[in-house]
Amino acid sequence: MEIEVRSQNDDEMIFIVRDAEVPFINAIRRVAMVNVPKIAIEDVNIIVNDSAMFNEVLAHRLGLTPLVSDLDALEGLSLPEDDDWEEFSNGIMFYLKEVGPKVVYSKDLKSSDSRIKPVYDTIPLVKLKEGEKLDIEAVAKVGYGKEHAKWIPTTVCAYKQYPEITFNEDVEIDYDCAQACPRGILKSDKRSKKIKIVEEHENSPLIGVEECAMCKSCVRASDNGYINVGFRPNDFIFRIETDGAMPPKEVLLKACDVLGEKADKFIRFSEEGGN
């Protein structure tokens, strides 16, 4: 198996995987979404809420506020499978004490741990009118996406099979197919009597045919079957995007670790005769 990274930054990573199988790639995708630990607010104690927003809605907004959850932040915190996870004292405390008039933003959440804080400062949480008060204590805990969406580290975690475009040289060239491409992947070159695949795409790290959406508009536009669009069954284009709580590379590495541990357990179980 070969992996080639096309682009990578703090919240998005695109890479090509060659010579792999669909079940394996899909397992990585699923584990990255639901089995990678992330920190989110779990318990909320509302002492005062004079705002027009219901307590439940406010608690929900706090739960979905992305918190820094990189490897450094996760160090030493209890996981859901640990016996002491339920204990109130085993999380990171957040405090919100505000008086209106003002818009309360995520940056107003004061954390008991300087490493763990909201990823973005400017997420509006609630609006307070003149004299309205807010006094809230909340506890953030580590969890998994399989329990609640607030613990899913990825906002996009998807793959597509590597597109393959072929031309039938036995029929007359059909320039209409190039015109039909909504992504500008095909370019007619009437001088050389060829249709070429554009190598570089604006605002995209993908090259050539990788940008193809496999929509087959080009195939439908060609009456004589000049163009065909398929895919390579064992090559994939994988995209991971996060809400900024964890770098996508960490999500991917952790997903691989978790998948490896699951495979080890299964092997041990088989070796021990299923006991």
Ligand code: SF4
């Ligand atoms: S399948 Fe769609 S995106 Fe791909 S080359 Fe044809 S028209 Fe363009």
